[in-house]
Amino acid sequence: MRVLILSSPESTHFTCMVPLAWALRGAGHEVLVAGQPDIVPMARSAGLSTVTVGRQFFCKDLLTPPLPPGKRPLEVVGPLTPQMTVIGSRVWVLHSRYLAPRYLELARRWKPDLVISEIFDWSALIVGGALGIPVVSHRWGVDPMSHLMRGTAEDLLAGTCERLGIEGGLPQPDLVLDPAPPQLLCPGTPPGTPIRHIPFNGTGEVPEWLRRRGERPRVCVTMGRQTIALGGLSMFRGIIQAFGDLPEAEAVMTVQEEFLDQLGTVPPNVRLIPPTPLAGFLDKTDAVVTHGGANTLLTVASFGVRQLILPQLVDQFQGGDLLTAADAGLTLGTAEEQNDPASVARAVRTLLSEDRLAKGAAELGRTIADMPSPAAVVRDLENLRCAY
Numbered sequence: 001m002r003v004l005i006l007s008s009p010e011s012t013h014f015t016c017m018v019p020l021a022w023a024l025r026g027a028g029h030e031v032l033v034a035g036q037p038d039i040v041p042m043a044r045s046a047g048l049s050t051v052t053v054g055r056q057f058f059c060k061d062l063l064t065p066p067l068p069p070g071k072r073p074l075e076v077v078g079p080l081t082p083q084m085t086v087i088g089s090r091v092w093v094l095h096s097r098y099l100a101p102r103y104l105e106l107a108r109r110w111k112p113d114l115v116i117s118e119i120f121d122w123s124a125l126i127v128g129g130a131l132g133i134p135v136v137s138h139r140w141g142v143d144p145m146s147h148l149m150r151g152t153a154e155d156l157l158a159g160t161c162e163r164l165g166i167e168g169g170l171p172q173p174d175l176v177l178d179p180a181p182p183q184l185l186c187p188g189t190p191p192g193t194p195i196r197h198i199p200f201n202g203t204g205e206v207p208e209w210l211r212r213r214g215e216r217p218r219v220c221v222t223m224g225r226q227t228i229a230l231g232g233l234s235m236f237r238g239i240i241q242a243f244g245d246l247p248e249a250e251a252v253m254t255v256q257e258e259f260l261d262q263l264g265t266v267p268p269n270v271r272l273i274p275p276t277p278l279a280g281f282l283d284k285t286d287a288v289v290t291h292g293g294a295n296t297l298l299t300v301a302s303f304g305v306r307q308l309i310l311p312q313l314v315d316q317f318q319g320g321d322l323l324t325a326a327d328a329g330l331t332l333g334t335a336e337e338q339n340d341p342a343s344v345a346r347a348v349r350t351l352l353s354e355d356r357l358a359k360g361a362a363e364l365g366r367t368i369a370d371m372p373s374p375a376a377v378v379r380d381l382e383n384l385r386c387a388y
Contacts, residue, residue, distance in 0.1 A: 001024075001029045001030070001112075001113040001114055001381075001382065001385055002029070002030045002032070002110065002112045002113050002114075003021075003024050003029055003030065003031050003032070003112060003113065003114045003115075003116060003381075004032055004034060004107060004110065004112035004114070004115045004116070005017055005021055005031060005032070005033045005034070005048075005115075005116045005117070006033075006034055006035065006103060006115065006116070006117040006121050006123060006124045006127075007033075007035050007039050007117060007118050007121055008092060008095070008096075008118065008120035008121045009035065009036040009037075009038035009039060009056070009057035009059060009095075010038060010039070010057075010059045010120075011038060011039050011041070011042040012140075012224070012293060012294070012295055013039075013118045013120055013121075014033075014035070014039045014042055014118065015042060015200050015201070015202075016118060016138055016139070016140045016141070016179060016197075016294065016295060017116060017118060017138050018043075018046045018048070018200040019197075019198035019200060019374045020116065020138065020177070020195065020374045020377065020378070021033070021046070021048055021116075022046075022047075022374070023373070023374035023375045023377070024381070025048075026375065027375070027378045027382075029378075031048060031049065032049050032050070032051060032110060032112070033048045033049065033050045033051070034050070034051045034052075034053050034103060034106055035050070035053060036052070036054045036056060036057050037055070037056040038056055038057050038058070038059060040052050042202065045202060045203050046200065051106065053099065053102050053103060053106065054099055054102055057095070060226060060229065060230070067230065067231055069231075070231055070233070070234060071231045072227070072231040072232050072235065072312060073230060073231075073312060073313055074311070074312050074334075074335050075231070075335045079311070079317040079333060080144070080145075080313070080314050080315070080317055080318075082148055085144070085145050085149060085314075086148055086151070086152060088314075089145075089149035089152040089153070090156065092120045092121075092122070092149070093122055093149070093152050093153045093156045093157065094156060096121060096122035096123040096126075096153070096157070097122075097123075097156060097157055097160055099123050100122075100123040100126040100127065100157075100160060103123050103124070103126075103127050104123075104126065104127050104130055104131075104164075107127050107131060108131070112133060113133060113385050114133060114134055114135075114136065114381060114384070114385050115127055115128050115133060115134070115135045115136070116135075116136045116137075116138060117135070117136075117137060117138065118137070118138050118139070118140060119137055119138070119139050119140065119145070119146040119149075120146075120149075122153045122157060122170070124137070124173075125137075125170055125171045125172075125173065126157065126160060126161065126164065126166070126170070126171075128171060128174075129161065129164070129170075129171040130164045130165070130166060132388075133385075133388065134174040134175070134384050134385060134388050135171070135173050135174055136173060136174065136177060136381065136384070137173035137175070137176045137177070138177045138179075138195075139176065139177065139178045139179065140179070140294035140295065140315070141179055141180050141184070141197065141295070141297060141298045141315075142180055142184050142186060142294060142297065142315050142318050142319040142322060143178070143180065143186060143189050143315065144186040144189065144315055144318045145315060146189070147188070147189055147190055153170055154169055154170045157169075157170050158170070174384055174388075175193055175380070175381075175384055176190070176192035176193065177192055177193050177194075177195045177377065178191070178192030178193065178194060178195065179194075179195050179196065179197040179298060179371075180298070181194075181301070181364060181368050181371060182367065183322065183323075183325075183328070183367065184297075184298075184301075184319065184322045184323065184326070184364075185322075186318055186322070193377070193380065194371045194372055195371065195372060195373075195374060195377045196368060196369070196371035196372060196373050196374065197298040197299070197301075197302050197368055197371075198302075198373070198374060199277075199278065199279040199295075199298075199299040200279075200295075201278050201279060201295065201296075201299060202275075202277060203277065204274075204275065204276050204277050204280075205276070206276055206277065206280035206281050207273070207276075210252065210276070210280075210281045210284070211280065211281055211284060212284060213284050214250050216248060216249055216250045216269070217248070217249045217250070217286040217287070217352050218249070218250050218251075218252060218284065218285050218286050218287075219243075219249050219250070219251050219252070219285070219286065219288065219289060219348060219352070220251075220252050220253075220254075220278070220281075220282070220285045220287075220288045220289070221239055221252070221253040221254070221289040222253075222254045222275075222278065222288065222289075222290050222296060223236070223254075223289075223290060223291045223310070224291050224293050224296065225256060225275060226313075227291050227312055228255065228256065228259050229256075230312070232312070233259065233262055233263075234339070235338055235339060236253075236255070236259070236263060237263055237264055238338075238339055238340070238344065239253070239289065239341070239344055240253070240263060240264070240266055240267070240270055242341040242342070242344035242345040242348065243267060243269060243270050243345070243348075244267035244269075244270075245341065245342070246269070246345055246348060247269055249269065249286075249348065249352060250269045250270075250271070251269060251270045251271070252271050252273060252285075253270060253271070253272050253273070254272075254273055254274065254276060255272050255273075255274070256274065256275065257274060260272060278296065278299050278300065279299060279303075282299070282300060282305055283303060285303075285305055286305070286306070286352060287305060287307070287308065287348065287351045287352055288300045288305055288306070288307045288308070289307075289308045289310065289344075289348065290307055290308070290309060290310070291309070291310055291311060291312050291313075291316055292307075292309035292310070292311045292312075292315075292316035292319045292320045292323075292331070293316060294315060294319065297309070297316075297319050297323065298368070301323070301328065301361070301364045301365060301368060302365055302368045302369070303365060304361050304362040304363075304364065304365025304366070305361055305365075306328065306329050306351050306352075306357045306358060306360075306361045307323060307328065307329035307330075307351075307361070308329060308330050308331070308332070308344075308347050308348060308351050309323060309324075309329060309330070309331040309332070309333075310331075310332055310338045310344075311331065311333055317331075317333055320333060323364075326360055326363075326364055327356050327357060327359070327360030328357065328360040328361040328363070328364040329351065329357060329360075329361065330350060330351055330357070332344065332347055
């Protein structure tokens with residue numbers, strides 16, 4: 001088969017599909033990733049053939065203009081609500097409408113047998129509908145959003161579908177792949193076909209000392225690249241202060257180089273490192289403090305490691321709540337809690353001391369390990385294409 005992979009212009013949206021792309025290539029299929037310059041470097045770092053379509057999108061610009069200095073999105077707009085999802089979906093749907101003709105032109109030249117896209121890219125459904133080929137939608141993980149966005153997509157893309165002769169409006173995907181284990185499925189979200197999360201966090205070198213266990217319990221603090229850039233510097237300082245009150249633990253904190261000199265005094269039990277692939281050292285880690293981004297949350301969960309979620313945006317709030325309900329971690333869902341070093345320190349101490357959280361995290365890891373691998377799912381995709 002020839003498989004075309006599309007993604008919205010955000011590299012963290014794209015990474016969920018990398019293991020499936022590897023599995024397709026391993027099974028002898030040809031894979032081409034098409035996307036804007038925002039995702040091309042990540043696709044190439046994964047060893048995938050790429051073609052650049054359109055201009056750079058600068059996804060962070062969607063969030064920075066309304067932010068007062070030093071404020072995070074959570075402090076301005078609060079947690080995600082269904083109404084916010086519907087309003088925000090217009091940006092991604094209209095963006096898909098803009099790109100659909102470009103992707104369709106590429107697809108007519110390359111002639112794929114199958115299209116795979118992640119949940120914020122709606123242009124794949126237009127390509128599949130226009131060319132009469134199957135389309136697979138790949139969720140990132142915890143998904144409280146895509147079913148709420150569907151109505152907006154149907155409304156705003158109806159004209160595009162009509163002009164292309166796609167009867168019945170925007171097609172449904174032929175298959176929805178869901179890497180979320182049963183414990184992390186959002187109520188009300190339509191069921192998908194399970195696919196095991198295989199960690200891919202980009203490339204990079206893992207220091208030798210980080211691949212060995214330390215003398216004290218080790219906690220990794222990894223908040224993604226956007227959190228500190230979107231007004232999170234003060235919160236980072238507070239997290240560092242919290243570990244100053246936890247001398248019984250050691251913290252390893254990932255921070256981009258441009259922010260290192262703004263963090264102030266760092267206690268001796270905290271080590272700062274550049275963003276580093278988590279899969280290279282999570283087996284030597286006792287707990288993780290994270291923003292709860294889909295890829296990070298599932299990567300940590302797949303290792304059976306406890307998590308403290310400090311959600312900042314969109315699906316991260318539901319991910320933290322579901323993880324807490326599964327006894328696999330804790331969440332501090334308000335800005336007040338997250339900004340209080342004492343609250344963070346108490347939560348980390350609870351995370352490290354309560355057996356129920358260790359057991360819940362281990363059970364979550366076993367559940368993920370039992371899900372069908374991307375290689376197994378490839379057989380389903382082959383059958384899907386044959387049945388078309």
